[in-house]
Amino acid sequence: MSTPVKKVPIHLQSSQNRLLIKNGTVVNEEDVTEEDIYIEDGIIKQMGNNLIIPGGTRVIDARGKYILPGGIDPHTHLDFEFMGTRTVDNFYSGTKAAIAGGTTMIIDFVFPKKGESLLDAYYEYRQKADGKACCDYAFHVCLSHWSEQVKRDMEILTKEHGVNSFKMFMAYDFMLNDSELYSAFEQCQNLGAIAQVHAENGSIIAKNAQRLLARGITGPEGHEMSRPEEVEAEAVNRACVIAKQVNCPLYVVHVMSKSATEALYSHSGSTKVFGETLAAALGTDGSHYRHECFQHSAGHVLSPPLRPDPSTPLALMNYLAQDVLQLIGSDNCTFNKAQKEMGKNNFTKIPNGVNGLEDRMSVVWEKGVQTGIISPSRFVAITSTNAAKIFNLYPRKGCIAVGSDADIVIWNAGATRTISAQTHHQAVDFNIFEGMTCHGVAEYVIVSGRVCLDDGQLRVVEGYGHFVDTPVFAPFVYNPDEMDSLKPIKINDVNDFDLMEKTHKIKLV
Ligand code: URP
Ligand code: ZN
Ligand code: ZN
Ligand code: ZN
Numbered sequence: 236m237s238t239p240v241k242k243v244p245i246h247l248q249s250s251q252n253r254l255l256i257k258n259g260t261v262v263n264e265e266d267v268t269e270e271d272i273y274i275e276d277g278i279i280k281q282m283g284n285n286l287i288i289p290g291g292t293r294v295i296d297a298r299g300k301y302i303l304p305g306g307i308d309p310h311t312h313l314d315f316e317f318m319g320t321r322t323v324d325n326f327y328s329g330t331k332a333a334i335a336g337g338t339t340m341i342i343d344f345v346f347p348k349k350g351e352s353l354l355d356a357y358y359e360y361r362q363k364a365d366g367k368a369c370c371d372y373a374f375h376v377c378l379s380h381w382s383e384q385v386k387r388d389m390e391i392l393t394k395e396h397g398v399n400s401f402k403m404f405m406a407y408d409f410m411l412n413d414s415e416l417y418s419a420f421e422q423c424q425n426l427g428a429i430a431q432v433h434a435e436n437g438s439i440i441a442k443n444a445q446r447l448l449a450r451g452i453t454g455p456e457g458h459e460m461s462r463p464e465e466v467e468a469e470a471v472n473r474a475c476v477i478a479k480q481v482n483c484p485l486y487v488v489h490v491m492s493k494s495a496t497e498a499l500y501s502h503s504g505s506t507k508v509f510g511e512t513l514a515a516a517l518g519t520d521g522s523h524y525r526h527e528c529f530q531h532s533a534g535h536v537l538s539p540p541l542r543p544d545p546s547t548p549l550a551l552m553n554y555l556a557q558d559v560l561q562l563i564g565s566d567n568c569t570f571n572k573a574q575k576e577m578g579k580n581n582f583t584k585i586p587n588g589v590n591g592l593e594d595r596m597s598v599v600w601e602k603g604v605q606t607g608i609i610s611p612s613r614f615v616a617i618t619s620t621n622a623a624k625i626f627n628l629y630p631r632k633g634c635i636a637v638g639s640d641a642d643i644v645i646w647n648a649g650a651t652r653t654i655s656a657q658t659h660h661q662a663v664d665f666n667i668f669e670g671m672t673c674h675g676v677a678e679y680v681i682v683s684g685r686v687c688l689d690d691g692q693l694r695v696v697e698g699y700g701h702f703v704d705t706p707v708f709a710p711f712v713y714n715p716d717e718m719d720s721l722k723p724i725k726i727n728d729v730n731d732f733d734l735m736e737k738t739h740k741i742k743l744v
Contacts, residue, residue: 252276254684255288259297259645262611263304263634263723264620272302274641277684282637295679295686297645303615304635305339305370305642305680306596307622309511310488310564313343314363317568318586320577323662324569326367331695332593332660334370334687337677339642340632340703341368341592342622344402345376349409353378353388357396361702368700370682371642373626375400375431381415386422393426397704399627400429402488405470406437406462406538416477424483427708429509429625431486434470434495435462435539444583455532456524457582459540467539468494475502484712485509486625489566491516491539493550500559507712509625510560512551514595515541517563517602518668520548533575534665536585537566552602555617556609562621563599565591569663589667594654596644598668600675604648611648627709629721636723645679652676660693 254274261268261282273281273288281288313329315322324332326343333341343364347356353376364372376398378385392398403419404410411419416432423430443461452460471487475498478485484507490496491512499510515535521543523535535541554560568588578585591598599618603609609617623633631640651674656666680688687695710717 252684253289253292254641254681254686255286255292255294256297256302256643256645257294259300259302261302261635262615263636264612264616267612272635272643274681274684277641279635279637279639279641282635295645299649300678301611301646301648302635303337303611303644303646304619304633305644305682306337306618307340307342307628307632308333308338308565308567308592308595309342309562309622309626310513310566311341311343311592312346312566312568312588315344315346315568317346317588318584320570320574320586322569322588323571323574324567324592325662326364326372327369327697328660328662329567329592330369330372330700331693334680334682334695335660335677335693336593337596337644337646337680338370338592339644339680339682340371340373342373342375342626345374347377347379349379351379353385353392357392357398365702366698369687369695369697370700371640371703372700373628373703373705374398375402377402377404378411378419379404379409381411381419386418389422389428390426393428393707397702397706399427399705399707399709400431400486402431402433404433404437405474406433406435406440410437413473413477416474417480420478420483420485421481424481427713429486429709429712430478430483431488432470432474433489434467434474434487436466436470439466448581448583453580453582454529455536455582455585458536458585459521459524459543462538462540464492464494464542464544467492468498471495471498472501475499475506475508478508479506486511488564489513489539490560492542493544493547495539496551496554496559509562511562511564512555512560513564513566514591514598515566515589515667516551517548518594518598518671520545529579530572530575530665533578533585534572535589535667536575536582536587537568537589538587548602552608555603556613561617562625563595563617565595567592569661571664590661590663590665591667593659593661594666594668596677597652597654597673597675598671600648601671601673605674624711624718625709626705627707627711628703628705629711630723634723639723641681641684643681644677647676647678648674650674650676650678
C-alpha cells in the first residue's frame with residue numbers, strides 16, 4: 236500500500252495567470268448578468284464592469300456567448316476494471332475529452348474488489364488519477380461488501396481522505412442485502428456522508444436472465460428484458476424506505492425510467508432524496524437493443540438499461556426541469572467493440588457501460604435548452620451547481636463568483652456540432668450519440684484559470700488536475716438553512732476582500 240503522490244502543480248505560466256473575459260453573459264444558477272470576469276492564479280478575483288486590470292493580462296472577448304460554470308460530472312468510471320475487462324478511457328483520455336465538451340471536474344468511483352479494503356482501493360485510484368487527470372477530480376467510494384472493517388474504513392475515508400459519498404449496489408454479485416444497506420446507510424448518516432445507490436433488484440434480474448437464456452434469447456435485447464422498469468422502481472422504493480428508517484440522505488445514481496423517478500419522488504416529502512439521470516437517458520433510448528447489428532446494440536448496454544418506452548427521454552428532461560430530478564451525470568464507462576464481443580453469445584457477459592463524459596453538456600443543452608424546456612440557469616444547476624452543493628464543493632465549484640475556482644466555459648449557443656466516434660476525444664471506438672447534431676459548443680474552457688480549450692483548440696496538460704476533498708456534512712444536504720450564508724454575493728468593489736473571505740469561508744491570497 237503506498238500513499239498518494241503529492242503533486243507539484245504545473246501551475247499557471249506567466250502569460251496565463253491573468254485572464255480577463257469580457258462582454259459575455261454570465262449564467263449562474265440564480266441569475267444571469269452582463270459582467271466581465273478577471274482571473275488571477277486560478278481564482279476569480281473580480282467581476283463587474285469597468286474593472287481595473289493589470290497590464291499584460293490576456294483578454295478573451297465573449298460577446299454574444301454565455302459564460303457558464305464548468306460542468307461537474309458526478310458519475311464517471313475511468314480506468315475501471317469491471318466484468319472481466321478494463322475501460323478504455325483512463326484519467327488522461329477521459330478528462331481530456333471532458334474538457335473538450337465543457338466539463339471541468341469529475342467525481343469518479345473508487346471500486347474495491349469484493350473483499351478488498353476500501354483504503355487500499357482508494358490509494359489505488361489516487362495512483363490511477365494523480366498525475367494523469369487534466370482537470371480536478373474527487374471520489375465516491377463503492378462498498379462491494381459489508382463488514383465491521385468496511386464501517387471503520389468509511390470513517391477513515393471521511394475523516395482523513397476527503398470522501399463524503401459511498402455507493403451501494405442492489406444488483407450485481409457484489410450487491411448488499413437489505414440489512415447490509417440499512418447498516419451502510421446508518422453509517423453514512425453518522426458520518427455526515429451521502430449514501431448513493433445503484434437501484435435495481437439483483438435477485439429478480441438473475442432469475443429473469445436465466446429464464447431468457449434458457450429460451451434462447453442471448454442477444455443484447457435480453458439485457459433490457461431481464462431488467463424491466465419495475466425492477467428499477469422497486470429497488471428505488473426499497474432504498475428510500477431503508478434510508479428513511481435511519482434518516483440518511485439518499486442519492487439515487489442513474490435513474491433511467493419514469494417509474495423509478497416516480498418512486499423516488501413519492502419519498503421526497505419525508506426523506507432527503509436526490510435523483511441523478513444520465514446524458515444517455517436523454518439523448519438515446521432502448522430501441523437500440525433491437526438493432527440487428529450486435530456491435531451497435533451491445534454498444535448501448537448499460538445498467539439500468541435505456542428504456543424502450545419512447546416517451547422516457549422527454550419525461551426525464553421534464554423531471555429535471557421540475558426539480559424532481561436534480562442532476563445529470565454521464566456514467567461514462569467505456570468499452571471498445573472488441574470488449575463488448577465478450578457477450579456475443581450471452582447478454583449477461585456484455586461489459587456494462589457507455590460514453591457521455593465529453594458529450595453530456597451538449598446533449599443536455601440540445602434536449603433541454605434548445606427545446607425550451609429549461610433555461611440556461613437551470614442547465615447550470617443540473618450540470619454543475621447541484622453536484623457542487625450535494626458533494627460540498629460549493630461555492631468553490633459550481634458557480635461563477637469572486638473567490639471561486641476559475642473553472643469556466645465560454646459557450647456558443649449559436650454554434651452546432653455533430654457528435655461522432657470519428658471526431659470525439661475519448662479513447663473508445665463507439666459513441667451512443669453518433670450523428671446527433673447539438674446546438675451549444677464549448678469554445679473556450681478554462682480549468683483552474685488555465686485556458687485548456689482555446690478557441691476550439693484543445694491544450695490540456697496531463698496531471699494538471701488535483702484531487703479535491705469533499706468534506707462531510709454538506710450544508711445543502713444536512714443543513715439547508717446554512718446555504719444562505721454560502722451564497723456568493725455580488726461585489727463590484729474589488730477591494731472588499733474581508734467581506735469576500737467571510738462569505739466564501741476561504742482565504743483569498
Ligand atoms: O452500466 C453501468 N452503469 N456501468 C457502470 C457501473 C455502474 O453501475 O454504474
Ligand atoms: Zn451503477
Ligand atoms: Zn452496426
Ligand atoms: Zn456508474
